[in-house]
Amino acid sequence: MSATKPFKVLIAHTDVPPEGIEILKEKCEILQVINEPPKNRPEILEKIKGAHAVIWGGRDILNAEILDAAGPQLKAVSTMSSGINNVDVPELKKRGIPLGSTPAMLTVAVADLTVGLLVAAARRFQEGRRKIDSDKWDKDHLNWLLGQDIRGSTVGFYGFGGIGQAVAKRLMGFEIERVLYTTRNRVRQDIEEQFNAKKVDFDTLLAESDFLIIASPLTKDTLGLFNATAFNKMKETAVLVNVGRGKIVNQDDLYEALKSSRIFAAGLDVMDPEPLPSKDKLLTLDNVVVTPHVGYATRRTRIDAANLASRNVLQGLAGEPMLSPAY
Numbered sequence: 001m002s003a004t005k006p007f008k009v010l011i012a013h014t015d016v017p018p019e020g021i022e023i024l025k026e027k028c029e030i031l032q033v034i035n036e037p038p039k040n041r042p043e044i045l046e047k048i049k050g051a052h053a054v055i056w057g058g059r060d061i062l063n064a065e066i067l068d069a070a071g072p073q074l075k076a077v078s079t080m081s082s083g084i085n086n087v088d089v090p091e092l093k094k095r096g097i098p099l100g101s102t103p104a105m106l107t108v109a110v111a112d113l114t115v116g117l118l119v120a121a122a123r124r125f126q127e128g129r130r131k132i133d134s135d136k137w138d139k140d141h142l143n144w145l146l147g148q149d150i151r152g153s154t155v156g157f158y159g160f161g162g163i164g165q166a167v168a169k170r171l172m173g174f175e176i177e178r179v180l181y182t183t184r185n186r187v188r189q190d191i192e193e194q195f196n197a198k199k200v201d202f203d204t205l206l207a208e209s210d211f212l213i214i215a216s217p218l219t220k221d222t223l224g225l226f227n228a229t230a231f232n233k234m235k236e237t238a239v240l241v242n243v244g245r246g247k248i249v250n251q252d253d254l255y256e257a258l259k260s261s262r263i264f265a266a267g268l269d270v271m272d273p274e275p276l277p278s279k280d281k282l283l284t285l286d287n288v289v290v291t292p293h294v295g296y297a298t299r300r301t302r303i304d305a306a307n308l309a310s311r312n313v314l315q316g317l318a319g320e321p322m323l324s325p326a327y
């Protein structure tokens with residue numbers, strides 16, 4: 001009976017899989033948001049009153065307005081994401097509220113999609129599809145639609161955490177030659193050995209990568225980092241893949257670099273803005289493959305993320321450190 005349960009937890013998104021939040025039921029009364037975003041904001045503000053914890057499933061902003069509406073008894077928040085750039089972290093910290101996130105649960109699905117984008121961009125999927133659509137399938141020229149080889153290539157990672165390493169693991173099966181990475185801290189030696197990986201500075205990463213994968217969070221240091229200056233240092237045959245955040249790339253500069261064939265192609269799961277308008281100039285290009293930020297959109301990933309978010313908030317409610325703290 002809900003009256004006997006000590007805690008109230010708000011599930012602030014309609015699509016959180018019930019299997020993932022099952023473990024909350026023993027100790028918590030579950031309040032579920034029913035409306036879809038963005039119409040759910042007033043509903044969240046109403047339902048969060050008196051909640052002890054919240055699972056923040058969507059990409060809308062969790063800020064002081066939400067925390068004020070909840071009240072001082074709020075003890076734990078968890079996202080179901082890797083990125084937490086939609087959360088006002090200083091505000092949560094100021095109030096002493098622990099925040100959990102679920103990066104480890106997303107790694108496999110995002111890594112799979114990253115490899116998909118890399119192959120699609122390298123092998124010109126978008127252009128090929130457009131040729132078919134416009135009855136321009138050319139069967140007479142041997143050099144038609146030649147792509148970039150993955151075998152024997154140097155793959156560069158901007159950000160070489162869980163996702164980057166999972167991508168590298170998958171790409172070993174494609175017989176890549178070596179891995180370069182740029183991160184603040186060097187990864188463990190055994191990981192470097194496993195992938196024949198070497199930490200390099202940003203300019204070396206740009207100059208030597210055949211495939212350059214952005215798998216890092218958006219911070220003030222990464223905002224707009226991949227701009228014209230960066231693209232001008234890359235190989236003309238290089239393929240850029242972004243599964244981090246759209247704003248890490250200066251998209252106008254990327255458009256110019258792709259249009260002028262300064263770089264070969266790009267595969268993007270993240271863009272700026274999101275949703276990307278259907279009339280965006282980027283979509284006019286043949287050498288860009290886009291997916292609508294679906295890196296972690298698999299059924300199992302969603303369940304696993306909801307489950308970890310639930311365990312995070314249960315820990316927070318018990319006054320224990322979260323299993324996957326965001327800070």
Ligand SMILES: O=CC(=O)O
Pocket residue numbers: 080081082083084106295296
């Ligand atoms: O992009 C997805 C996430 O940050 O979880």
